[in-house]
Amino acid sequence: MLARTGHLFDEATRVTAGDSRWQGQTSEDYWAFVGPFGGATAATILRALMEHPERAGTPLAMTVNYCAPIAPGDFDLDVRLVKANRSSQHWCVELTQGGGEVATLATAVFAERRPSWTHQPAPFPQGLPFEQLRPYPRIKATWANQYDFRFVEGTPDFSGTVPQTEPASAYSKLWIGDRVPRKIDMLSLMSMSDAFFGRVFHATRAMVPFGTVSLTTYFHADADDLAAEDTTRVLAVADAKIFHKSYGDQNGELWSPNGRLLATTTQIAYFKA
Amino acid sequence: MLARTGHLFDEATRVTAGDSRWQGQTSEDYWAFVGPFGGATAATILRALMEHPERAGTPLAMTVNYCAPIAPGDFDLDVRLVKANRSSQHWCVELTQGGGEVATLATAVFAERRPSWTHQPAPFPQGLPFEQLRPYPRIKATWANQYDFRFVEGTPDFSGTVPQTEPASAYSKLWIGDRVPRKIDMLSLMSMSDAFFGRVFHATRAMVPFGTVSLTTYFHADADDLAAEDTTRVLAVADAKIFHKSYGDQNGELWSPNGRLLATTTQIAYFKA
Numbered sequence: 143m144l145a146r147t148g149h150l151f152d153e154a155t156r157v158t159a160g161d162s163r164w165q166g167q168t169s170e171d172y173w174a175f176v177g178p179f180g181g182a183t184a185a186t187i188l189r190a191l192m193e194h195p196e197r198a199g200t201p202l203a204m205t206v207n208y209c210a211p212i213a214p215g216d217f218d219l220d221v222r223l224v225k226a227n228r229s230s231q232h233w234c235v236e237l238t239q240g241g242g243e244v245a246t247l248a249t250a251v252f253a254e255r256r257p258s259w260t261h262q263p264a265p266f267p268q269g270l271p272f273e274q275l276r277p278y279p280r281i282k283a284t285w286a287n288q289y290d291f292r293f294v295e296g297t298p299d300f301s302g303t304v305p306q307t308e309p310a311s312a313y314s315k316l317w318i319g320d321r322v323p324r325k326i327d328m329l330s331l332m333s334m335s336d337a338f339f340g341r342v343f344h345a346t347r348a349m350v351p352f353g354t355v356s357l358t359t360y361f362h363a364d365a366d367d368l369a370a371e372d373t374t375r376v377l378a379v380a381d382a383k384i385f386h387k388s389y390g391d392q393n394g395e396l397w398s399p400n401g402r403l404l405a406t407t408t409q410i411a412y413f414k415a
Numbered sequence: 416m417l418a419r420t421g422h423l424f425d426e427a428t429r430v431t432a433g434d435s436r437w438q439g440q441t442s443e444d445y446w447a448f449v450g451p452f453g454g455a456t457a458a459t460i461l462r463a464l465m466e467h468p469e470r471a472g473t474p475l476a477m478t479v480n481y482c483a484p485i486a487p488g489d490f491d492l493d494v495r496l497v498k499a500n501r502s503s504q505h506w507c508v509e510l511t512q513g514g515g516e517v518a519t520l521a522t523a524v525f526a527e528r529r530p531s532w533t534h535q536p537a538p539f540p541q542g543l544p545f546e547q548l549r550p551y552p553r554i555k556a557t558w559a560n561q562y563d564f565r566f567v568e569g570t571p572d573f574s575g576t577v578p579q580t581e582p583a584s585a586y587s588k589l590w591i592g593d594r595v596p597r598k599i600d601m602l603s604l605m606s607m608s609d610a611f612f613g614r615v616f617h618a619t620r621a622m623v624p625f626g627t628v629s630l631t632t633y634f635h636a637d638a639d640d641l642a643a644e645d646t647t648r649v650l651a652v653a654d655a656k657i658f659h660k661s662y663g664d665q666n667g668e669l670w671s672p673n674g675r676l677l678a679t680t681t682q683i684a685y686f687k688a
Contacts, residue, residue: 202662203629203683205478207522209498209505224509224517225482230628232482232520234507236497244497247505249480249520251629251683255660259688261582261618264656309534345534355503356476356524358631360664360683362657383537383668384635384676387528389475391633391679393666395656403657406664408681410476410524410633415532 179285181336269294302347312382319375335407341382452558454609542567575620585655592648608680614655
């Protein structure tokens with residue numbers, strides 16, 4: 143299925159139909175310093191699952207392990223429905239290039255979201271509205287310029303040197319929208335869950351070498367919920383708990399402007415500092 | 416490699432050597448209401464990786480997707496090293512029984528943990544010491560009786576009915592040790608990261624039908640760090656952010672008594688309420 147909106151994000155995450163093997167390609171528009179933006183890779187994999195003829199239900203959980211760099215160009219997605227029952231599906235996807243080794247390994251769970259007791263104990267992160275904040279300036283990584291980041295707290299200051307005597311806060315609160323507005327869907331939630339700047343950049347105030355190793359996102363809204371929110375941006379928070387022996391963590395939340403928790407995410411990332 | 420300590424946990428998570436296919440078996444000592452305790456399953460898979468002749472480095476991240484019930488008895492573990500480089504390994508493991516479909520699908524990342532800038536922004540959860548607290552009483556699920564749970568906050572009260580007008584707190588702080596003390600290692604951290612009672616039990620105060628669907632744990636200590644801590648218990652906290660349309664999340668931390676964050680964990684679980 144080709145993109146229907148003409149949005150760069152849909153172009154960047156486009157896949158061509160297959161049965162067990164799908165095809166995609168990296169996008170110059172969503173490029174990080176040494177490879178494609180991990181969020182775009184994750185969203186492309188999720189798109190292949192969403193568009194798969196055997197898909198049933200809505201995304202519940204997705205884990206993406208970034209095993210090796212992805213070179214610019216085409217890639218293959220080996221998509222496998224590992225197990226299905228009446229209410230859920232378990233998928234495994236391997237991304238390869240040129241018949242070579244696996245560059246990205248992902249698992250995903252889809253589920254029928256049936257009505258239930260509902261409770262949202264997490265507090266909505268209050269803050270200045272989107273319209274009252276300035277967009278974060280453009281940077282050299284093209285992917286970041288596809289997003290409109292508006293920081294409420296924890297505006298990046300990458301002027302530091304490592305090691306510092308006093309680490310800075312790793313916490314950020316910010317609005318994230320596509321720079322060209324695009325309605326929030328499962329694909330953009332998946333991508334935005336990897337769209338936080340590295341926590342180690344915030345904590346050290348320096349752009350040290352960095353790479354996400356494993357990313358897990360849980361979806362707390364289904365398609366009906368997202369349709370009801372009808373928004374083009376999320377209020378997002380991210381923080382870290384520890385940086386130790388070359389790896390640090392991140393945990394984050396993506397909220398609708400109305401105060402619904404749409405997704406939670408966690409990742410562990412390599413850094414050199 | 417056979418268990419050397421004679422501890423029930425080592426017996427329950429025992430695997431027999433293979434190359435790509437390993438064998439394990441469920442344990443009556445770590446049984447939940449409708450299948451094996453998910454933490455024991457996760458630890459058994461991790462043990463197969465730890466003991467694998469090609470394993471290099473220390474566990475960094477593990478995701479376990481519980482696809483289908485596991486019947487009492489033997490199971491096979493198809494263990495595959497998906498990608499390796501000088502500093503990390505990516506594994507994929509499928510648990511099957513009797514040549515049937517996949518019951519559990521796991522991915523794991525191992526890494527060389529090199530010295531780096533270190534910072535632990537997460538606050539150590541203060542509380543009464545282990546010795547001053549009473550063990551939680553035994554319950555019908557055998558797995559829980561293998562652990563010595565001592566609640567600092569959020570002692571379970573499962574006397575409620577669903578739906579309630581006022582949900583209770585989903586937060587817990589507790590010490591977790593093996594009931595027969597056993598030194599904390601990667602395997603027990605993996606298992607303990609699934610040893611919290613379901614958050615929905617706390618929030619609804621009722622033992623509703625419940626099952627973990629996907630569990631992700633990050634390890635923030637390597638073997639040297641654990642050896643230095645030299646402890647048989649962790650101080651653990653867990654909380655939930657949302658329960659919605661039959662699924663709820665959990666996030667948790669496992670701390671050494673000295674104040675080192677050993678592991679962080681998150682999961683999404685099915686519930687009926």
